[in-house]
Amino acid sequence: MHELSLMEAVRDLALERAGEHRARRISTITLRIGSLAGVEPDALRFAFDVVMAGTLGEGATLVIESIQAHAFCYACRQTFPAHDGVCECPDCGSISRDLVQGRELQLASLDLDCDDDPLQP
């Protein structure tokens, strides 16, 4: 269970940006989580409310973009979804060693409410 410490990293990154933009509050935090990132989205949601309490991010909406793992099959020249991490091409049955996505663990975007954003044109 390292979702709590991951969410603390999210909070720190988000509050840093919010400070730079002199935000009144953070309205939405969007994360991008790959299916092979080793993280449980439900546990992230649980941790979110706990770590955001008492900050500019309290009450913010948490959006989690789930990224399905995909691998590339060189025989068929195509990418295919690696469900449950299984890298077996559904068409030819060969095993792909080339994971093209699925390990993402990112703060994708932030939406801020600002009275007067010094960094916006």
Added chain:
Amino acid sequence: MCLDCNCGAPTHTHTHAHTHLELGQDLLSRNDTQAAANRSRFGAAGVPVINLLSSPGSGKTALLERMARDWGASHRIAAVVGDLATDNDARRLQNAGLRAIQITTGQACHLEAGMVQKALATLESDGIDLAALDLLVIENVGNLVCPSAYDLGESLRVVMLSVTEGEDKPLKYPATFHAADVVVISKIDLSAAVGFERSQALRHIAQVAPRARVVEVSAKSGAGMDELLAVLGLPIPAPL
């Protein structure tokens, strides 16, 4: 509440802007930076470093004891051992003749690059020179979920499962197996007793750990240890 934007301020008595920031920032960037520093340090010292991952009880410490027994005379090996509590494992390894440093993580379920950085400082203050080692093994916390996301700066990630855990274990923990360079099947001396279906296990490993080389060992009998040495890129000692 402001009806235009649900921003929480009283209705239309304020002026404000909404800012959308596209970031794409890695959540583990701090760990990754520390891991890169560890990696360049290991590279400069010319020492191969293994990050050893498995469930609790797969036999990580027993494998290290076997490494000490079989390889200790010909290779200088040190270990950094992560556990939630106790220094039992480090003491077991020291009794086996390995230089071992314990990291107790408290409640943390995995090792992070910064913890390894601190352990390296302890190794050095104990008079162990990285550049004089032939192999450094980082025995991660027994856990097949959390350690997978944390790069420690290792040159090889080794994921181990024992024959008693079942052939489908890799399918249950795909995130961890995906990151493996080497998969070790341990306790093969028990294969017959537990009815281990070897071909099924190898197939499952190939499906979720497509880049990994597979080595089958018994820490009890010593079977497979030469092959493991070769996979780790270390010279095989001449027979006595």
